Amino acid sequence: MTVLAFIGLGIMGGPMAANLVKAGYDVIGYDTNHSALASLQNLGGRSAGSIAQAVTDADVVITMLPDSPDVQAVALGEEGIYANARAGTLHIDCSSIRPDIAQQLARRATDLGLRAVDAPVSGGEVGAIEALLSIMVGGQPDDVSEAQQILQHVGSTIVHVGPHGAGQTVKAANQLIVAGTIQLVAEAIVFLEAYGVDTTAAVKVLAGGLAGNAILDRKVTSMLQRDFTPGFRIDLHHKDMGILTSAARDAGVIIPLGSHVAQLIASLRASGHGQLDHTALLLLVERLSGRDLQSAKV
Missing domain, CATH: 3.40.50.720 (NAD(P)-binding Rossmann-like Domain)
Incomplete structure (x- = not known):
């Protein structure tokens, strides 16, 4: 054995x-x-x-x-x-x-x-x-x-x-895509809620089209419920985005959207939310939109 x-x-x-x-x-x-x-x-x-x-x-x-x-x-x-x-x-x-x-x-x-x-x-x-x-x-x-x-x-x-080292390089790229996708899903949720749309129905149709992604499949239900029990903490994604931005700089690769999302994650962490799940980016979107923050379940 x-x-x-x-x-x-x-x-x-x-x-x-x-x-x-x-x-x-x-x-x-x-x-x-x-x-x-x-x-x-x-x-x-x-x-x-x-x-x-x-x-x-x-x-x-x-x-x-x-x-x-x-x-x-x-x-x-x-x-x-x-x-x-x-x-x-x-x-x-x-x-x-x-x-x-x-x-x-x-x-x-x-x-x-x-x-x-x-x-x-x-x-x-x-x-x-x-x-x-x-x-x-x-x-x-x-x-x-x-x-x-x-x-x-x-x-x-x-x-x-x-x-x-190649495994870690690919993982950095993975974290770039995940962070960007979570941010866009969070923005879409706040946008849909602002118009009073049935978000459950909206998510179903979005997940079945070209907008479909793993965040809509696995994370969106907890996001809609404002349940940010950590599966992957903001603190860790902040660390990973630091790895990504540093490696991109060393290679001379420009990642404007990735750098912006890295700053949003850093802002959420600085606000004391580092122990929440990375889908808590939704809280930041609400705050930036001037909408009432809903209590996160932790």
Whole structure:
């Protein structure tokens, strides 16, 4: 039985680890949240008291962490993955981090006789629970092929998009499209409500035409109800848009709409809404339109 160490059992990591347990893997979890560890144990997984303990006997290590510094600390620290994993261990990083950091980690792994791929995911909490994530993978073909055998149990679309760092580059593009789409759906909702249109009926017909998108399919009901319980927090999307705008600047690519949406997300975060779901961009549209804010359910 393949032994998997899974580090980071949050909104996304917890369901992903659970699905790997269901698939028959021996999963050893580590997280600073003890209730998350208990949940994994209740499903048949194991828990570790440290990163070092989690990875020592693992064949594969998966990380799902908030940001680049978190992944660097977990991978490169004295008690981290690379200092304690066995030679040949495969590190699959499913976090969303800077492409250049993913490349640096891959080089360091190679120097130490380990292997690494970047495999960020898209699909939110529902996608993680239902094992329907879209996963973009960067790395060496043989390593990616091995990673795909595991990732098929947490995602439905798994694509090798290029060398190390390419997965993170594609994820940045994904976050650009998601943020822009949420903003446009939010604007459409406020526009429709201003005219007293039956928004449920309107959304149905919009979703069936050229305007159809995953936000209308998966997120619009909660948006109409002003339920912004976090599936993917504003704080995290703010981080991702920072990665995007920085990478675009480095490449000399102009993203006027993306930069504008990044500023809207930053504004919402600065207003104290960083812990809400990213669909809370609707609140900002209401505010800018001078309409009464409706209470968000959190």
